[in-house]
Amino acid sequence: AQSVTQPDIHITVSEGASLELRCNYSYGATPYLFWYVQSPGQGLQLLLKYFSGDTLVQGIKGFEAEFKRSQSSFNLRKPSVHWSDAAEYFCAVGDHNNAGNMLTFGGGTRLMVKP
Amino acid sequence: DAGVIQSPRHEVTEMGQEVTLRCKPISGHNSLFWYRQTMMRGLELLIYFNNNVPIDDSGMPEDRFSAKMPNASFSTLKIQPSEPRDSAVYFCASRPGQGDGNTIYFGEGSWLTVV
Numbered sequence: 001a002q003s004v005t006q007p008d009i010h011i012t013v014s015e016g017a018s019l020e021l022r023c024n025y026s027y028g029a030t031p032y033l034f035w036y037v038q039s040p041g042q043g044l045q046l047l048l049k050y051f052s053g054d055t056l057v058q059g060i061k062g063f064e065a066e067f068k069r070s071q072s073s074f075n076l077r078k079p080s081v082h083w084s085d086a087a088e089y090f091c092a093v094g095d096h097n098n099a100g101n102m103l104t105f106g107g108g109t110r111l112m113v114k115p
Numbered sequence: 116d117a118g119v120i121q122s123p124r125h126e127v128t129e130m131g132q133e134v135t136l137r138c139k140p141i142s143g144h145n146s147l148f149w150y151r152q153t154m155m156r157g158l159e160l161l162i163y164f165n166n167n168v169p170i171d172d173s174g175m176p177e178d179r180f181s182a183k184m185p186n187a188s189f190s191t192l193k194i195q196p197s198e199p200r201d202s203a204v205y206f207c208a209s210r211p212g213q214g215d216g217n218t219i220y221f222g223e224g225s226w227l228t229v230v
Binding site for chain 1: 119148157158160171206208218219220221222223224
């Protein structure tokens with residue numbers, strides 16, 4: 001069974017600092033990988049996704065993520081954090097079978113941004 | 116394009132009452148998902164439909180929960196009778212189909228409180 005681990009439950013960074021949120025997955029083949037962001041009181045918004053090809057993917061709001069097969073990781077990065085980035089971030093893995101419908105989420109990382 | 120539309124956004128109800136949550140998926144999407152989000156368990160897939168047919172309801176917690184999708188543009192999640200432990204955010208999500216891989220688009224959620 002597939003699984004996703006986000007080791008950091010909370011992260012605090014200063015505005016303007018760089019950010020890296022960690023995500024490790026377990027899956028028997030090349031997975032579909034996603035990062036979603038959830039602002040308070042809102043639903044989940046897709047930031048970026050990896051299906052195949054270039055292992056460095058660009059997303060919205062200046063985010064990027066890199067798929068590293070050897071480390072089973074898909075870490076999310078941003079070079080300079082803005083106060084509006086404060087939210088909860090979810091990594092997810094989807095399988096290629098079962099019509100691709102089994103999306104498994106990590107537990108989330110709550111990002112706080114200091115002024 | 117309108118996103119996934121859920122109603123009600125917030126509901127407070129008394130234990131024992133019936134709760135019906137509603138969802139309108141994005142037009143043209145052929146898969147629909149119901150997720151539940153709690154602090155303790157994170158995001159859990161309750162059930163998903165493909166072309167209006169329930170495919171996997173193994174995540175539905177118990178017989179008090181039921182979901183229907185009478186047509187491609189509407190789904191309901193019903194809890195009868197409701198209990199305080201059902202308090203959570205319930206997300207509906209939809210997916211366009213194989214052409215977009217596993218990308219799932221979420222609604223803004225229905226915040227349910229059972230007192």
